[in-house]
Amino acid sequence: MxxxxxxxxxxxxxxxxxxxxxxxxxxxxxxxxxxxxxxxxxxxxxxxNYNARNLAQQSTKTIGIVVKHSTQASMYNTFFPEVIAGISALCSKFDFSISLTTGESEEEIYNDTVKMVRGKKVDGMIVLYSKEDDKVVPYLVESNIPFVVIGKPVHSQGQITYVDNDNVQAAKEATTYLFDLGHKDIAFIGEDNQFEVDEARLNGYLSALNEKNIPIKEEYIKNLKFDAEEGRKIAGELLDLVEPPTALVVANDLNALVMLTALSEKNIRVPYDMSIICFNNSVLTQVSNPPLTTMDTHIFQLGHESASCLIELINEPSTFNKSIIVPTLMIERQSCKQM
Incomplete structure (x- = not known):
C-alpha cells in the first residue's frame, strides 16, 4: 500500500x-x-502524486517547445540540443516537464501547437525561432497562453516576451574583425532570410561594409541549407568570380563545416587562402580542421533564460512582457588569418 x-x-x-x-x-x-x-x-x-497535484492546481507542469524544423531535422542542428539542455536545466529546478512538437512540416508543427494549447496539455510554450509568415506566434498571441520566443519577434513585439542575441551587432563585429585583418572582399553565407536571426546577421554584415565604405556585391551574398552539394556549388561560384572573396562570414557553424569541406575539395586552404568566421561556438567549431573562429551566442543561456521567463509568466500572469538580450563573445581560433 x-x-x-x-x-x-x-x-x-x-x-x-x-x-x-x-x-x-x-x-x-x-x-x-x-x-x-x-x-x-x-x-x-x-x-x-503529481497527477493529483496538477489536477488540483489546474496545471500540467509541462512546457511545450515549438521546434524550428521537424524534430528529426532539428537533431542534426547544433542549436537544438544545446537550447533544449538550457530549457531542461531550468525546468528541472521548478519541477516542469517539456513536450516537443513532432510535425514534419510547418503545417504539422502548427497543428501540434494548436493541439497542445486547446487540449490544455501545457501551461505555456517556448518557440525556438522567429520567422516571417509564421502562423504559430500569432496563434499563441490570440490564444492568450503564456509563451516566450527565442529570437526577436517579427510582429507584435510589445505583446511578446523574447530572449535573443544582438545578432546585428554580432555580425557587424565578425565582419569588422575580418576587415581589421586586411580583408576587403568578404562574402556572407546565411541559411534562410525568412528567419529573423538570418536577416539580422545579414544586416550586421551589410552595416559593417557600409561603415568601412566597402561596396556591397550581391554575388557575395549566398544562402545555404546544410547541403554538401549546394556548398560545393556556392564555393565554385564564389571562386570563379573575377574578384573572389578572401573571407567568409557564415551565419551558423553547420554551414561553416560544409564550406570548409567544399573549399578543401577545391584545394583552398583555410585560413591561408580563405578566412572563415561563423556563429554559435558548438563543439563542432572546436574539433573542425582548422578549429573555427566563432561568435559564441551562448545557446544554453538562451534556453535557460527563455524557460525562466516563461515560468515567471505562468506563475505570475500579470508580469510585464520583457526582452532579454544574451551577450555574444568572439572566440578566436585558427580559421582566420591576417592578409
Whole structure:
C-alpha cells in the first residue's frame, strides 16, 4: 500500500494540512518543521502524486517547445540540443516537464501547437525561432497562453516576451574583425532570410561594409541549407568570380563545416587562402580542421533564460512582457588569418 499524506502527518506528529504546505513549500511553515516533515517523507518513501497535484492546481507542469524544423531535422542542428539542455536545466529546478512538437512540416508543427494549447496539455510554450509568415506566434498571441520566443519577434513585439542575441551587432563585429585583418572582399553565407536571426546577421554584415565604405556585391551574398552539394556549388561560384572573396562570414557553424569541406575539395586552404568566421561556438567549431573562429551566442543561456521567463509568466500572469538580450563573445581560433 502506498504511503499517504496522513501517514506522513501521523509519523511527524503534525496535521495533514501542514504536510501539504510543506509539499507546496509554503512560506508560512518554519524551516525546522519543513526539515522534520521532509525527513519523515524520505524515511517512509512518500512520493508526491503529481497527477493529483496538477489536477488540483489546474496545471500540467509541462512546457511545450515549438521546434524550428521537424524534430528529426532539428537533431542534426547544433542549436537544438544545446537550447533544449538550457530549457531542461531550468525546468528541472521548478519541477516542469517539456513536450516537443513532432510535425514534419510547418503545417504539422502548427497543428501540434494548436493541439497542445486547446487540449490544455501545457501551461505555456517556448518557440525556438522567429520567422516571417509564421502562423504559430500569432496563434499563441490570440490564444492568450503564456509563451516566450527565442529570437526577436517579427510582429507584435510589445505583446511578446523574447530572449535573443544582438545578432546585428554580432555580425557587424565578425565582419569588422575580418576587415581589421586586411580583408576587403568578404562574402556572407546565411541559411534562410525568412528567419529573423538570418536577416539580422545579414544586416550586421551589410552595416559593417557600409561603415568601412566597402561596396556591397550581391554575388557575395549566398544562402545555404546544410547541403554538401549546394556548398560545393556556392564555393565554385564564389571562386570563379573575377574578384573572389578572401573571407567568409557564415551565419551558423553547420554551414561553416560544409564550406570548409567544399573549399578543401577545391584545394583552398583555410585560413591561408580563405578566412572563415561563423556563429554559435558548438563543439563542432572546436574539433573542425582548422578549429573555427566563432561568435559564441551562448545557446544554453538562451534556453535557460527563455524557460525562466516563461515560468515567471505562468506563475505570475500579470508580469510585464520583457526582452532579454544574451551577450555574444568572439572566440578566436585558427580559421582566420591576417592578409
Amino acid at each position: 502506498s504511503v499517504t499524506i496522513r501517514d506522513v502527518a501521523k509519523a511527524a506528529n503534525v496535521a495533514p494540512s501542514t504536510v501539504s504546505r510543506v509539499i507546496s513549500d509554503s512560506p508560512h511553515i518554519s524551516d525546522k518543521t519543513k526539515r522534520k516533515v521532509q525527513k519523515v517523507m524520505e524515511e517512509l518513501g512518500y512520493h508526491l
